Every structure is written in structure tokens, then in C-alpha cells.
Amino acid sequence: MIIKNIEAKVRLATFLSAGSFILTALIVLMVSFFAYKQVSDARKTVYVLDANSVPLLARQTSVQLNRAAEYRSHINLFHGLFFSLTPDDKYIEYQMKRAMYLVDESGALQYNNLKEKGFFNSILSSSAVLTIQTDSVVIDEARKYFRYYGRQKIDRRSSTIIRSLVTEGYLKDLETRSDNNPHAVLITRWKTLENKDLENVQKNSF
DSSP: OHHHHHHHHHHHHHHHHHHHHHHHHHHHHHHHHHHHHHHHHHHTEEEEEOTTSOEEEEEOOOGGGGHHHHHHHHHHHHHHHHHOBOSOHHHHHHHHHHHHTTBOHHHHHHHHHHHHTTHHHHHHHHTOEEEEEEEEEEEETTTTEEEEEEEEEEEOSSEEEEEEEEEEEEEEEOSSOOSSOTTOEEEEEEEEEEEEEEEEEEOOOO
16 A cells, blocks of 8 residues: 555656646746747837937838838839930940949840940930939839839920830849849849830020
């Protein structure tokens, strides 16, 4: 009878020890998980100082939450660089160099085609100033496809021309951002669908 009592007590002690160990392990895992989560959330929150040295709370967000806005900004930046030009060969070269960081070889192909056709020489010879105004940018995020609608103004000494501009292309996400490509996006398979005159206003020659 005494032996049976000892065996029961040993089993009970073993059960209690095992249960205590498992419970302790679960508590440690839960505490570690919540501690990691708190540290991770804390890293996403920083304080920045405004002009009056007042700390303001800033919170980190996922890149994908605002990706559509970044796509539009990237597309607008590229078209602004490619289609806003002044009669200065160095400035044109500078604009094209910056634009080429934002697009694949399809952009270089269009640039070379315009160059061969004497488009940039005509800007220099006519002292034309080209500006672009965005009407809208339609983006299909699932396909990473976009269509750009804008108006280009060509201001020459003798006339002012307003042209409609419609282009399309696809978007490719890059792994890292850089000074030359701050949105980490590359425009691919870019082409012009429409570029026709809407207005042609002649200026007085006197």
C-alpha cells in the first residue's frame, strides 16, 4: 500500500513538473512574441523636429500602401523631363540623361528616333520652349500598365502650338531607390499613341 502511494506521488510530481515546464515555455513564448511586436512597432515610430524644434510623431507605413501615388509621380516626372525642353543643347542633354534613368531601352529608342529626325535641332533653330501639362494618368495596378494623357505647349517666336499627347507603358518595381530613381520604378515598353496639333496660334511679326 505504501509503495502504491509512493508511485502515485511520483506520477503526480512528474505530471506537475511537466505541466509547469510546458506552461512556463508557453508564457515565455507569448512574452517574447509581444515584446518583439512592441519593439517592431516602436521602430516604425520616430519623432521629428519641426522648424520651431517641436517634436512631431512620424509613423512608418508600408511602401505598397501608397504605391499608386508613387507610380503617378514617377510617370509625371519622366514625361516632364522628356517633353519639357528649352533651346539649349546642354539642357536638352541633361533632361534626356535624367529621363533615361526612369525608363528602359524603349525610351532611348524614342529619343534616338527624335534625334535622327532633327527634332532637337529644330528646337534650337526656332528657339522653341516646350512644356508639358498632365491631364490624367490611368493606372492598372494589377497589370502594372499605365496610360498618360497630357498637353504639350510649343512656344516659338512665330507661333504657339498646343498638342495632345497620349502615351502608354508598363511599370517595373526595382529593389532599391536612388537619387536618379527615387521611386524605384522603371517604365518599360513605353510608346507614344498620339501626338497631334490641337491649336496653332500665329503671333504678330511686329
